[in-house]
Amino acid sequence: MxxxxxxxxxxxxxxxxxxxxxxxxxxxxxxxxxxxxxxxxxxxxxxxxxxxxxxxxxxxxxxxxxxxxxxxxxxxxxxxxxxxxxxxxxxxxxxxxxxxxxxxxxxxxxxxxxxxxxxxxxxxxxxxxxxxxxxxxxMKKWSHNQREAEDWLADLNFGSARQRVCNCILKMRSPTDRDLVTLFSREDMGSMLDLKMETVSREVSALVREQVLQPLDKQGRAYRILQPAGLVT
The missing domain is CATH 2.60.120.10 (Jelly Rolls)
Known part of the structure; x- marks a missing residue:
């Protein structure tokens, strides 16, 4: 650009x-x-x-x-x-x-x-x-930004690969429709979650097979959450 x-x-x-x-x-x-x-x-x-x-x-x-x-x-x-x-x-x-x-x-x-x-x-x-x-x-915005950044990294770098991917999905839900989620590229998710890209892809694919998630596009970015309980590990 x-x-x-x-x-x-x-x-x-x-x-x-x-x-x-x-x-x-x-x-x-x-x-x-x-x-x-x-x-x-x-x-x-x-x-x-x-x-x-x-x-x-x-x-x-x-x-x-x-x-x-x-x-x-x-x-x-x-x-x-x-x-x-x-x-x-x-x-x-x-x-x-x-x-x-x-x-x-x-x-x-x-x-x-x-x-x-x-x-x-x-x-x-x-x-x-x-x-x-x-x-x-x-000052409130500044404090909020700092707290959110700290919480974001803490929540996404804890637990098993499945837990990290599920936590990321929950954090990326739409603020206006909690059943919709927009994800990063698998490479970005791997970097953020400290996981290999292949591991992230495998976990997301497993959630689709288990009908926890429904893909909404061909790029693998937009999903509908069909079973929210399936993301709470």
Missing amino acids: KPIQAASAWRGISDCRACAIRDLALFADLNEADFASMHAPIDDLDFEAGARLAQEGERATGLFSLRSGMVKLVRSTSDGRERIVRVMRQGDVIGLEALVHGKFETDAVALTASSVCRIPLDILQTLGAQSPRLHQSL
Whole structure:
């Protein structure tokens, strides 16, 4: 995907006050006076599955508030491997660490087609200093991100291969329909679960044979959960 230049990206087409997910988003606690002090525009951007929103170590000019879709956060290990540290969903904020370090600490890659609001750092820095509500919201989001990342890795690196795969499936359920699940590639799942790709494929195939899962596409990404109890090992 062609990189988006900041100078052309800030088109200012977002209306945060009328946002359909405002109650979930970063600006949920702002009032009219707060919005009136926002001078830099906020941009709406769409990314196809597989597109990169941010790169580890890259200087950040803004954060991403996820309106729809799912984005995986990937970090490189000291031996050059890539590990998925969390999946971001609707209402999550990507890149909060840039408020402190000025850089992204992970790659952010769209797992599905995703829509985001890209918010310039100077908006957040200014409002964070002026608005106790936004400052508190930022701290809550930051704490939530850290806790989710820690829980994600802890839950997915415990137990047998079957337990790890089942835990991953449960975590990847749709927030709007708990019977639907979108999975990573088998290679990504293996990296995340510390399992061989062949082991992941074998366990998912076994769940399909046992009619715990029903495939919904040819790519092996979308499934319907037919027996939720079969995923609790």
